[in-house]
Structures are given as structure tokens and as C-alpha cells.
Amino acid sequence: xxxxxxxxELMDSVIRFIEERVSPQLKDRDAFHARVAVNALAAIKxxxxxxxxxxxxxxxxxxxxxxxxxxxxxLNSELCTKIRExxxxxxxxxxxxxxxxxxxxxxxxxQPNYAGLKALEQGST
Amino acid sequence: xxxxxxxxxxxxxxxxxxxxxIVNLRRLSGGASQETWAFETDSGAPLILRRKPPSATGSGxxxxxxxxxxxxxxxxxxxxxxPKVLAVSPPDSxxxxxxxxxxxxxxxxxxxxxxxxxxxxVRPGLAAxxxxxxxxxxxxxxxxxxxxxxxxxxxxxxKYESVYRGAGAERPIFEAAIRYLRDRAPQLDxxxxxxxxxRNGNIMVHPEQGLTGVLxxxxxxxxxxxxxxxWICTRSWRFGGGKPVGGFGDYADLxxxxxAAGGKPVSLQRVLYWEMLGSLxxxxxxxxxxxxYATGSDPSVERAMIGRRTSxxxxxxxxxxxxxx
Numbered sequence: 058x059x060x061x062x063x064x065x066e067l068m069d070s071v072i073r074f075i076e077e078r079v080s081p082q083l084k085d086r087d088a089f090h091a092r093v094a095v096n097a098l099a100a101i102k103x104x105x106x107x108x109x110x111x112x113x114x115x116x117x118x119x120x121x122x123x124x125x126x127x128x129x130x131x132l133n134s135e136l137c138t139k140i141r142e143x144x145x146x147x148x149x150x151x152x153x154x155x156x157x158x159x160x161x162x163x164x165x166x167x168q169p170n171y172a173g174l175k176a177l178e179q180g181s182t
Numbered sequence: 183x184x185x186x187x188x189x190x191x192x193x194x195x196x197x198x199x200x201x202x203x204i205v206n207l208r209r210l211s212g213g214a215s216q217e218t219w220a221f222e223t224d225s226g227a228p229l230i231l232r233r234k235p236p237s238a239t240g241s242g243x244x245x246x247x248x249x250x251x252x253x254x255x256x257x258x259x260x261x262x263x264x265p266k267v268l269a270v271s272p273p274d275s276x277x278x279x280x281x282x283x284x285x286x287x288x289x290x291x292x293x294x295x296x297x298x299x300x301x302x303x304v305r306p307g308l309a310a311x312x313x314x315x316x317x318x319x320x321x322x323x324x325x326x327x328x329x330x331x332x333x334x335x336x337x338x339x340x341k342y343e344s345v346y347r348g349a350g351a352e353r354p355i356f357e358a359a360i361r362y363l364r365d366r367a368p369q370l371d372x373x374x375x376x377x378x379x380x381r382n383g384n385i386m387v388h389p390e391q392g393l394t395g396v397l398x399x400x401x402x403x404x405x406x407x408x409x410x411x412x413w414i415c416t417r418s419w420r421f422g423g424g425k426p427v428g429g430f431g432d433y434a435d436l437x438x439x440x441x442a443a444g445g446k447p448v449s450l451q452r453v454l455y456w457e458m459l460g461s462l463x464x465x466x467x468x469x470x471x472x473x474x475y476a477t478g479s480d481p482s483v484e485r486a487m488i489g490r491r492t493s494x495x496x497x498x499x500x501x502x503x504x505x506x507x
Binding site: 089090094097100133134135136140141143147148150152153155156160161163164167168171172173174176177 | 198269313352353354355357360361362371417420422482483486487490491493494496497498500501503504506
């Protein structure tokens, strides 16, 4: 919606500022935290780009899995209760398919370089 | 000369024959509950001091340093590769609650051990060395050990379930893992001394000798031997290495060496159970660290961001549940 700059451009400019201008001046714990800050901004950027679509897809699957409408928080909470109370088996194939699709989306946002992501993606395609 | 340097110098003759003082004292790391210092004697012996800071806040599950020292000494007697404990300092001493041990040569950074070229030569034998070391640790007679908590699979599971519930998060993958693990929790038949944090990152690995030391004993307790075997296989500790044991070895190498060194046979299924519990445990620990941010006790970006590593453990849990289904 807002452009010139877009939020993604702003985020990139901050990341570049930290990496090129700030980090070289820092040592030890601060240098480490600057790297973490860059990772955090990159995750926010990915979430802004793909978070809404991932949530919408998750809601669609939850509606299918639970058999009724609702928003993400209600449906997710109901799913937790059903598993906790033993009304849905932790190895139920439909549940695992939902988990797999949801967690692949989430790790693509949170930690796209995590080895476990590639392992699960390869198993699914 | 600092007070600590002076107090350590007084110990020098007991740390190395012929030593009269210590030099080059430097702090390596320190949290709220534990400090690590490196130094040498004037005769050149490389040493490590582990000390509880005077105003320690303590860490929930950690054993006292004197217990840690006693366990390392017991591990030495059992033939496990550990640093040599040279002096133990009581809480009311000038140094404070602490112990001094020999400094081993090698690497502890998990990523380097799992992936870097200098360790390529020792990686093929490392899982077997780990199995052998664990067999020795698990063979330590319990009589005469300091007091330790006993923890079964179910008590470990309940401990981390309550961490998760306390965090107020609703994570269906955690719910499924908890349910799965609760329904299959193995009985604790014959508790052994469990290291409690045996993973890539807490072992010293030398580029020619391989495993030279098992470090970080503060989470030791009595429990299921498969807990230690499963924790080093937990996916969070593979550091991008392609193999299940610490990123560097195969299950069979670990388990066969464990058995060959006198360890009671442990099934792969039981290891995988603890591996799944390990992922859940690390996921809950990530949540706990994030809570330090959320409650304001440590408002750093690092504590905030580590909450976003919880999903790594969830993707591993899904892979394990899928394999088990």
C-alpha cells in the first residue's frame, strides 16, 4: 500500500546500515547481537511477504480438519485441546499433513537455512 | 594482582608440581550461575577455573560445583575422557564455590566439529568414541556419589510440559509430541548416572585424537541411559552435519560401541524416543529464553529472537512423528 519506499525497502536499508556501518564497530556480545538483529529484521521481512498467505492456508486446513468455521486463534486452540484430550491421535495422517504444511511455512519465515527444513521439504515434494 | 589471581596463586603448588604462582588469568564466559576462567601456572600448566559468582542467582537444575567436580573425578576412575580435577574450593573460601581442572586441547564448537575440514579425519570414529565414553559414565557405581535427583522419561516430559504450559503458548505440534511421548514413556528400571547434557557442543574434540573430554556436567542426574544417547542425536545438535549422531556419526556406530564397551544394550527405538523428547525439551528451553525477553528480565534482541528457533524443533518433531506413524 505505502510505497516510495515500501516497508521491504526500509527493512533492507536498515539491514544494510547495521551490516555495513554498525557491525564493523562492534565487538563480542554487541557484534553477536547485531547479527541477531539482522536475522530478526530478515525474518520480519519474510513474514511481511508470506505470513498472511501462510495463515490463510492454515485456517483453510484447520476448517477442513475440524469441520467448522472460525478464526485462526479459535481453531488452533481447539486443535490443541483435541490433541491434548486424546480426541485426535498425534500420528493421525490428516493432522500430520496439516503440521507439515504449517511448519514448513513457518520455518521458511523463521529460519530458512535450518537443515531440518530441507529434510522435510524433500520428503514432501 | 587481583584477589582471585592471588587466591589461585596460593593453590599453585597443588595444581602443578613446581608451580609457585598463576599467570594470564582471563574470563572465558559467564552466566548468572557460573563463570569460566582460563589461566596457566608459572610452570606452564594450562588450567580452567569453574566458579560460582559471589552473587549467583543459580540455575534451576544445576548441581553444585562440588558435585560436578566429584562426578568428573568418578568419571576419571571409570575411564571416561574428562578433564582432570586438580582442586576443589569450598563455598566459604576466598575463591568461593569453585574447582580447578586441566585445560584440554581441541574444539567444542559444534558446527566446526560436524563440518570443518580439520575434523574430517576424526569424524568417522567420533560416534563410537561417544558410545564408549557414555558406557563408561553409565557404569559408574552410584554408591558414594553425591546426592542427585532421579528423573524418568515421564518426569522429564512433565517438567518440560509444565514449562510449555507456563509459557501460555498454544502449539499443536508440542501438544502432539507430548501426547505421543506420554503414551509411550519407558519405565525407569535401573537408573544410572546420566550426564544430562551430552551433545555436540559439550564435548572436546581434538583434530587428531577425536573425543578428549566430556564437559559441562551441571545437569547430571540419575536416570535412563538412553537419555544421553538420545540427546546427542537430537537434531538441534547436528549443526548442518548430515548424520544423526551430533551431525558426525551413525546410530549404529554409537550403539555398537556403547554395547562393546559394556553398556547395557539400548534399542534404536528407545534412542529415538529420547531424541523426540530432546527436540521437545530444546523447544521448551527456547520458549523459556524468549520469556526472559517477554518478562523484561533480559530485554536483548538475542533473547527475543531465540523464540523464533522454537519452530526448528517443531519441524524436527513433525519429521519424527511422521517417521513413527
